[in-house]
Amino acid sequence: MQKFSFLPGCRVLQIERVIRGSLVILANNRRGSARCPHCGAVSRLVHSRYRRSPADLPAFGHELRVALLVRRFYCRQATCPKRTFAERFAGAVAPHARRTRRLAKALGRVGIALGGAAGARLALGLGMPVSRDTLLRVIRTLPLPAVEPPRVVGVDDWALRKGRTYGTILVDLERRRVLDLLADRSANTVAGWLRDHPGIAVVARDRSAEYARASHQRRWSGDPGCRPVAPARRHAPDA
Incomplete structure (x- = not known):
């Protein structure tokens, strides 16, 4: 098992090649507990498990996906409306996201430089396939740059x-x-x-x-x- 800097708090269980030469990194969380995002209570009682497969930056010219083994925990806080919650991978992937944070950042830079259609063509050649509409949505989620007040x-x-x-x-x-x-x-x-x-x-x-x-x-x-x-x-x- 290995540690990767782009997956903080995770351990890599396996790296395999799938259809069309794409690479898949199988990883899970190294911590034995998780904190409820609603009330902040820590839980160790696992409810179930499922897999997320967000896309990541290409590696060695191949498309790359991260297969995250996600655990869902019981929240034992009696006053919390959340009975179960999924563990977070805050440093690597946002909740419900279909791509890692660093891939979203890279696509945002491509989109800002070239726009939707041209950016999508370049991203495809770089091993980051994305539609032009998705690329425009990525641009809209980027934070606005800080600017100095006008003089x-x-x-x-x-x-x-x-x-x-x-x-x-x-x-x-x-x-x-x-x-x-x-x-x-x-x-x-x-x-x-x-x-x-x-x-x-x-x-x-x-x-x-x-x-x-x-x-x-x-x-x-x-x-x-x-x-x-x-x-x-x-x-x-x-x-």
């Missing part, structure tokens, strides 16, 4: 219905990405958004009177460090 913000209007309905678009000018879309272009709405983001040092806006009032409202509402900037007026060339 230089551009404010302009955008047309929901040209000539009739307009909103406000706010852009991080340093990172060149959209921060938010507001439902209208009134001074109170824009000023409220600016007050909720106290780290903004420069507001670059068009020459709209509403945006001018919003910038000054925010400036005189406790943040004198915010500097509104408007584009210079265009003058007619000399004759």
